[in-house]
Each structure stands twice: as structure tokens, then as C-alpha cells.
Amino acid sequence: MVGFDAKNKDTINPLYLCRSCNLILREPFQLTCGHRQCKTCIEATEGDVVKCAECSEESPKSEIMPDRGFRNDMKLLQISCSLCDxxxxxxxxxxxLIKTHPNPVCEFCHEKFNSTIRLDEHKQKECTKITVSCPLKEYGCAESVLRVQLADHYLTDQHQTAIVNVVKRSGFKIASDQHERMSTMDVDMGQGASNSMMTTTNETMSSQMQEIYEAINILASGIQTLNDDTQRLSTDSVRLQSSVELLTQDFATLKLSVEEQGAFLDGIKPNQEILQQEVASLKQKIDDMQYVSYDGTLIWKITSFNEKMMDAQSERQTSIYSPPFYSSPTGYKMRARLYLHGDGNARRTHMSLFFVLxxxxxxxxxxxxxxxxxxxxLYDQT
Structure with missing residues (x-):
């Protein structure tokens, strides 16, 4: 749990902001140094000692007390809701917040939460779409990047240069302070005073070394983040490889299905050609029916004669029939049958024409x- 977020947080007196989560104090507790932090931010600290996020002074948890008077002063602060007007x-x-925003949504990644407390925790520590400042901002690396890109930022020349500057500055400060103190020591000073000065120098050196350790810890944290990202990428790679294998199998199945459908269509094609021929024949019959005669006279105009002659010569279709006709409306039904290349004794020498009842x-x-x-x-119309 962290403090309260608000639209006007940046205009509120910094005294009312938690030094740990940088939000408006939630249940303020006062450290021995006088600075305040949220109760939950203090409880989240491991060990029996809490280090102030502003001045680095350590306070035993047993000596940290709730600041009820300060909490009463906060009640009159003017607040603009971070989620509405x-x-x-x-x-x-x-x-x-509880009544109006029971299920708030993160404006950066659009994830939904069951409380504004959980939303603020998410934005403060987890949201990968939010822009954050580099931990070494105070040491010259003022870059602001998406939290998800912090690992990449740690590898940039700007960040690496800032780390080197921190170490150099701290080392130089230690050497400079030590030289200054040693040069001001009176060689005639008594042993007790000399020991006291050396003790002070050692304490200063310890404090400065602590700053170096903190910078190194930031670098180590960055390396750990990179290791975690590498492990995550390795896991993603294995998952993607598995997905590719599944897609390959699906593609092979789809290819086989397409080949089977192609073979099926190839089998249909001859049938389709036969059907087209039958449709053409039926169409011809329908056309013939339009010219049915009922007076015993048939005028038969043979179309596509050359094609029909070739069919007869090749014996693909040796004869053709005329449309039916009638001797009278209630008379005999008749038609003619023609062998273009002859029939019987006339085969290949004459045309043979028969009357069919x-x-x-x-x-x-x-x-x-x-x-x-x-x-x-027979009428030759050529």
C-alpha cells in the first residue's frame, strides 16, 4: 500500500508527501530525523531499522510513532481527484475514492483494479507503460523512460557515464576530505585529540563509502533486471518456437487439405464438361420445339453443318434427328433422321435420310x- 495520488500533488507542500513513495501521506509516521513516511511504506521496510529516504538517517522501528497532529493538519488540504474532476x-x-472509483483503470496501460490503493501501487511499482526517471537523476542521468525500457536504459552510455561519475566523485570527495583533515591536524596535538580527529575522519569516510555502495547497488539492481529480462526472453523464445512448430503442423495439414480439394476439383472438371454438352443439347432441343409444325410439312434447317459432318465422318455421331412435327393438330407425330455420311450401302458415298414415325x-x-x-x-443454300 502506498500514499494518495492527486492531480495537484506537485503543488502541495512537500511536507505532506511521503519521502518513500512520493505520494500524499497515508497514515503519516514521523522518523527520529523529523521527516515523515506512510505507515505502510515503513512496514514494507525489512529489518528493525528504517532509513530515511531524504536524509538517509536511520531510525529504529520501535522509536517511530504515528503523527496524529500532523494527520489532523492534512485534513484541510485542498485535493483534486487523480481520476475525475x-x-x-x-x-x-x-x-x-471508495464510493466513486471502486474499480479504477490505469490511464497508462488500461489495466483494471479493485481499488485506488491497488491502482496507486501499480503505478508506483509495476506499470510498464508509465514514464519514470533514472535512479541516478541526481548524478547527471536525467533521462526519463518507460519503466519497461529501464533495463535498456541501464546499458546506455549516458547511464554508464553517470555511474562512473558517481564513483569518481565519491572517491575524490573521500580523498579530499581526508587530506583536508590531515593537513589541519596540529602535529603537536595531544594523543587524545588526535584519536578524536581520526575517529571523525573514519566516520566521514564510512558515510561516503556508503554512498558508493548505494551507487553500486543501483548498478547491481540494473544487472539483475537485465538477467531477469534475459530469462524472460529465453522463456518467450521457447514458447515462440513451440508456437512455430504448431503453426508448421497446421500449415502442413492445410496444404494437404488444399491438395485433396484440388484433386476433387480435377475430378469434377470432366463431369462439368459432359454436363455442359448435355445442356447445349437440351438447349438445341428447346430451340427445335419452337419450330414445331402441325400441317404435315417440316422445314429442317441444319445448323453447324461442317461440325456435324465431321462428327459423322469420325463416327462420333453418325446421325441427327429433326425436330418433331405433326401431320395435323391431332395427327401423326413424325420426324426425320439424317445420316450425313450415309448408312448401309450408301455409307461414305451418299447422305441417307429416313422418315421416322x-x-x-x-x-x-x-x-x-x-x-x-x-x-x-434437299435445298442447297450455299
Missing amino acids: WNSLFKEYEEH MRGPNDAILKFPFNYKVTFC
Whole structure:
């Protein structure tokens, strides 16, 4: 749990901000140095000693007490809600957040949370889409990057130069302070005073060495982050490789399915050609029916003659039939059959034309056998 966020946080007196989470104090506790931090920020510190985030002075947890008077002073602070246009006193802010924003959404990554407390923790420590300042900002690395890009930033020349500057500055300061103190020591000073001065010098050196250790810890933290990212990338690589294998299998299955469909379509193609021929034949029959005669006369115009002649010569289709015609509206049903390349004794030398008597709808009232005269006439229209 961290402090309260607000739109006007930057305009509020820094005294009311937690030195640890940089948010408005939630249940302020006062350290022995006089600075204040959130109760939960103190409880999150491991060990029995809390180091002040501002002055680095250490305070035993047993001596850190809640600052109720300061908390009462905070009640009259003017607050602008970080999630809406609400403006009122700080004492009403927590109740407003609970009632109005029970499930807030992070404006950076759009993740949903069950409380504003959890949202503030997320933005303070977890959100990868939020922009944060480099930990070495005070040492010359003023870069602001997305939290997810911090690991990459630690490898930049700017950050590495800042680390070197921290170490150099601290080392130079230690040497300079030591030289200054040693040069001001009176060689005639008594042994007790000399020991006292040496003790002070050692304490100063220890404090400065602590600053170096902190800088090194920041670098180590960056290295650990890089190691974690490397491990994560390795895991992602294995997962992606597995996904690629699955996609390869799916592709092989899809390819086989396409090949099977191709073979099926190849099998359909001959059938389609046959159907097209049958449709053409039916169309021809329909066209023929439009010219049915009912007066015993048939005028048969043979179309595509050359093509039909070639079919007859190759014996692909030796004969063709004329459209039916009738001797009268209630008479005999008849048609002609033509062998373009001849039939019987006339084969390959003459055309053979036959009269065909068909079964008709009026046969029951007609006279049989059929003994009427039939006349054939051939007209060459070339």
C-alpha cells in the first residue's frame, strides 16, 4: 500500500508527501530525523531499522510513532481527484475514492483494479507503460523512460557515464576530505585529540563509502533486471518456437487439405464438361420445339453443318434427328433422321435420310399402318 495520488500533488507542500513513495501521506509516521513516511511504506521496510529516504538517517522501528497532529493538519488540504474532476478537502478524499472509483483503470496501460490503493501501487511499482526517471537523476542521468525500457536504459552510455561519475566523485570527495583533515591536524596535538580527529575522519569516510555502495547497488539492481529480462526472453523464445512448430503442423495439414480439394476439383472438371454438352443439347432441343409444325410439312434447317459432318465422318455421331412435327393438330407425330455420311450401302458415298414415325398423343384415334406418301426435298443454300 502506498500514499494518495492527486492531480495537484506537485503543488502541495512537500511536507505532506511521503519521502518513500512520493505520494500524499497515508497514515503519516514521523522518523527520529523529523521527516515523515506512510505507515505502510515503513512496514514494507525489512529489518528493525528504517532509513530515511531524504536524509538517509536511520531510525529504529520501535522509536517511530504515528503523527496524529500532523494527520489532523492534512485534513484541510485542498485535493483534486487523480481520476475525475472532484475537488474538495483531503479528509473527504478517501471516502470519495471508495464510493466513486471502486474499480479504477490505469490511464497508462488500461489495466483494471479493485481499488485506488491497488491502482496507486501499480503505478508506483509495476506499470510498464508509465514514464519514470533514472535512479541516478541526481548524478547527471536525467533521462526519463518507460519503466519497461529501464533495463535498456541501464546499458546506455549516458547511464554508464553517470555511474562512473558517481564513483569518481565519491572517491575524490573521500580523498579530499581526508587530506583536508590531515593537513589541519596540529602535529603537536595531544594523543587524545588526535584519536578524536581520526575517529571523525573514519566516520566521514564510512558515510561516503556508503554512498558508493548505494551507487553500486543501483548498478547491481540494473544487472539483475537485465538477467531477469534475459530469462524472460529465453522463456518467450521457447514458447515462440513451440508456437512455430504448431503453426508448421497446421500449415502442413492445410496444404494437404488444399491438395485433396484440388484433386476433387480435377475430378469434377470432366463431369462439368459432359454436363455442359448435355445442356447445349437440351438447349438445341428447346430451340427445335419452337419450330414445331402441325400441317404435315417440316422445314429442317441444319445448323453447324461442317461440325456435324465431321462428327459423322469420325463416327462420333453418325446421325441427327429433326425436330418433331405433326401431320395435323391431332395427327401423326413424325420426324426425320439424317445420316450425313450415309448408312448401309450408301455409307461414305451418299447422305441417307429416313422418315421416322413416332409414338404420339393421338395414336389411339389414328389409322395404322401408316400408308401415306412422304416427299423429301434437299435445298442447297450455299
